[in-house]
Structures are given as structure tokens and as C-alpha cells.
Amino acid sequence: MKIMVSACLLGQNCKYNGGNNYSEKVTQYIKGHEIIPVCPEVAGGLPTPRLSCEIVKGVVINKDGESKDKEFRDGAELCLQKAFEESVDLVILQSRSPSCGVKQIYDGSFTGKLIDGHGVFAELLIQNGIKVIDVEDLFG
Ligand code: SF4
Numbered sequence: 001m002k003i004m005v006s007a008c009l010l011g012q013n014c015k016y017n018g019g020n021n022y023s024e025k026v027t028q029y030i031k032g033h034e035i036i037p038v039c040p041e042v043a044g045g046l047p048t049p050r051l052s053c054e055i056v057k058g059v060v061i062n063k064d065g066e067s068k069d070k071e072f073r074d075g076a077e078l079c080l081q082k083a084f085e086e087s088v089d090l091v092i093l094q095s096r097s098p099s100c101g102v103k104q105i106y107d108g109s110f111t112g113k114l115i116d117g118h119g120v121f122a123e124l125l126i127q128n129g130i131k132v133i134d135v136e137d138l139f140g
Pocket of ligand 1 (some may be wrong): 008042
């Protein structure tokens with residue numbers, strides 16, 4: 001299989017705080033498959049580290065109240081194009097991210113409250129019929 005993966009799950013330090021979400025289980029799962037790592041926020045031109053962002057009334061805003069919507073959507077679009085070019089079979093995404101979250105995202109209040117919803121990249125993939133899975137659901 002060709003599998004696209006949130007780069008932070010593979011240990012790339014592209015997370016907003018400069019860290020990563022390395023997952024040994026993901027590393028085991030993807031063994032023997034062709035892997036395409038992507039970080040839509042970095043692809044959209046955002047620096048690392050960067051201020052955390054949440055989606056407020058459909059617009060991506062950082063903690064200082066500045067819109068980062070264009071960067072998020074540009075990056076998601078670039079990564080979607082890559083998914084098409086590579087004909088990926090599956091995309092494994094990091095949970096709860098305003099880009100990559102598949103099941104839940106933060107509610108836009110920057111208080112740690114979660115709501116059901118998709119990140120910008122996950123939403124775009126789903127709209128385009130690409131199979132996505134939240135890393136938390138990868139193991140049942
Ligand atoms: S945008 Fe996705 S790949 Fe990039 S750091 Fe956030 S969760 Fe990881």
C-alpha cells in the first residue's frame with residue numbers, strides 16, 4: 001500500500017511547539033509499505049515552532065487572534081494534490097489537530113475543550129474521497 005502519514009507521527013519535529021508525536025505503533029504498522037510523510041501546516045509556509053491554532057467559526061486563528069486560514073488551506077491543498085499524484089491508498093492522521101484531526105478538534109476557545117469535527121486537511125481529504133484514519137483508530 002501507499003500510505004500518507006502526518007509527518008509528526010514519524011518523528012519529524014513539525015508540531016507547533018517544535019516537537020513531534022512519534023508513534024512506535026505507526027512505525028510498526030507502516031513497515032513494508034510505501035510512505036509519504038506530509039505536514040500541511042509546514043507545507044502552507046508556517047514556521048516551526050508557531051503559535052497554536054484553532055478553528056473559530058470556520059476560520060483558522062492563532063492564539064493571538066491572527067488568521068492563519070490561508071496558510072492552513074494552501075498547505076492542505078498542496079498535500080491533497082500530493083495524495084492524488086501519489087495515488088495513496090490511505091492517510092493516517094494525528095488526532096485533534098486543526099489540520100489533521102479526523103474525529104475531534106479543539107472548539108476554538110483555546111481552553112482545551114474538544115468538539116466533534118475535522119481539521120482542515122482531514123476535511124479536504126474526506127471531501128475528495130480519500131480514505132483517512134485517525135491514528136487512535138488504527139489499532140482498534
Ligand atoms: S499539521 Fe498535521 S502533520 Fe503537521 S504537526 Fe500538525 S498534526 Fe502533525
